[in-house]
Amino acid sequence: MEKFKKVLFGLVISASVVACSKSADPQIDTAQTDFETLEIQRADIPPGFENARVCRDLDPINGTDPRGAILRPTKWPNGSVITVRLYGGTEKVRARVREYASEWSQYANITFRFVQSGTAQIRVTFVEGAGSYSALGTAALSRLPNQETMNFGWFNDRTSEAELRATTLHEFGHVLGMIHEQQHPEAAIPWNVEAAYAYFGGPPNGWSKAQVDVNIFQRYATSQTQFSAYDPRSIMHYPISSELTTNGFWVGWNNQLSETDKQFIAQAYPKN
Template identity: 45%
Template sequence: MDLPQICTQMPVPPERQVMADTLAIQENPLNCHQITAGEVITDGGSIGHLALPIGSMWKPGRTLRVKILNGSEKIRGKIQQYANVWTQYANITFEFVDSGDAELRVNVDSSGSSWSYIGTDNLTIAPYQYTMNFGWLTDSTPENEFSRVITHEFGHALGCIHEHQSPAAKIPWNKEAVYDYYWKTQKWGPAQVDTNIFRLYSATTTQFSSFDPNSIMLYAFPGSMTTNGTSTGWNRELSETDKSFIAAAYPAQGLDVAAFNTMEVRPWNKPTKESSKRHDFPKKFNTPPHVAVGLDWLDISNSANIRVNAYVDNVTTESTYVHIDTWWDTTLYSAGCKMFTAPASHNADFQVGQFSTQDDHPWDKPQTNTARHIKFERAYSAPPKVIVWLNKLDMARDKNWRVSATVTEIQADGFTIHIDTWGDTTLYSATAAWIAYPANKPGVASGSYSTEDIRPWNQPQVNNTGRANFPAGAFHTAPTVLTALNKLDISSIHNLRLKLSADSVSEQGMNWHIDSWFDTTLYSAGASYIAFT
């Protein structure tokens, strides 16, 4: 009996996962700052340490070279035709080449199996191997089949996953039939099928907030693969949700990423004491601006004290250098930060600064609570809005890691900042940046959120998601959003792993995510955000 003709979403080989994570972030830093991807499960079925929450989208504006390795002239023409359907909505260009290097390499055969690697995962595949396969296209293939199969596979190449792995999809799989199919076509064992077919991505990893039955990315499967005989065919063209998603993922003007992650300059498994890069401002300032820095990603070994410092230096009117360092015997696998830049003029609405517990007492004389009154350089006409971001931590390894930064007593001329710990934590030092602006300033909103908004601290979980609504009428278009940590409470039994991200950003609000991975126990964490247009 002929095997059904269905698509396979190809996983990165486990030995190349570190490379995939690193290349994804180097290609598009938003892959770590905005998109949270699901865990990668090893062949043994357990979540591996290599499974970082990394997205796989290309940099907007990118030209992707496509080399079609074989196939008739008609099939080659159809591949070009339907691949370019995506470019009508995405700020991506496909350049079809006959020789030289190519990010996407397309094979056409009669194997009966069509598949593709996902987004930037293609960069990890050796140049002599193909990254996409069409296993049943012939010159007599119906036009609607060319449309649905080619458009679907190039959706994978742009970073879209199978819609059947949306958390909203409820498909009654006949697992034995599915295991049998993938053993015959891919030589996958049950654990690999569980990972790549049955595993649902978290709500932040799918391209849609709800299951879209009209999506071109809907996985087509026959009734023999379900327990109740239900089946789906391939959709033939992009749905409206497909179009809006891909336009948002690849906007006409690429987003300025005011952020840095150490994996932009090195893999996580090659830790160093210092990491840095130059950050160019999107526009030139009249004088060197002020920059507030906040941590939004941490992956630190529990074998020594928790030590991390995110900061900028060499600030000019056009650029700055952003650093994330550690010191002494700490192993910093990876870390990330956000940057908010404000003009330094005397009449600027935004004022920024920072406070360290070492401004109050030496690091070797730790205390539980530290507070300081901050006086604004320029007083406001009324109490402003103020947010705080943690950017430097030094905590003992042998107790849980607990720290929070808050503000109180906000007045027109200043406020009180607090950096505290609790329980038996030893907080040697911490630093927090602050950002202030007029409470009635149009086009700006800010706030904070916490895992404790959705669950108690003593019910830890890896993935935490909530909704932050912006004030009514604050925005008429989706704003830029910067988020960074203001609190954490994590067990010291395992490594400290924490990541912030946001998605579904619109003029009304955003979905926030505070996540960990592998075996970290995340009791609670909180963040502050600033949104602006």
């Protein structure tokens, strides 16, 4: 039976919140990094990759521990109806979030039920400048009732349909327990390490070397995850410029569910 995929469910990072940063994290003291000593120039990055907004683990960083040293299940019971409440956002944006999130239910035996009152399991805010992030799977249930479990930090009426769809699908993939595809146990991406440090250390992400290690280079073990073949077309994959690898390997902007995404989530949450 084919082993199935995507660093999902069996897995949980210790704090289980993943975030996409549009701008530099105010908690990071970039003055303490040494990115300015690296040779790569931002102009070397091809058009379309200059300002990649990507997701990072918000857990405390310990670059010496193996990934997933502290794990807990994040998979919802099959057939779950997960309540979602939206706080803020324009009517257009809210409608798109409802529409695109529901795409997962075409393949998974999971229903997202959007409510307008009460304390929902998934609480979505639209705080500008705070990045986009989501709790992983059932880890959302451990957050306080007055805390958000997801944020879309750059959604407004000018946001393109492609980005609304891609980011919504990505974050609701995290809700189902999925982590980033570039950390798939079998990804083996040939990173140009120094170039990656410089790129992700620059705007709009502003990561330290330790954060790059945790979010980019460290992969999950096969024993931690339920996975299939590595899938560069996954909605859960970062875009990767060829300038960040040693052999020209690159991954474009994925803005829809790949065939592997669909097959995997259908096996993870099978319908009758």
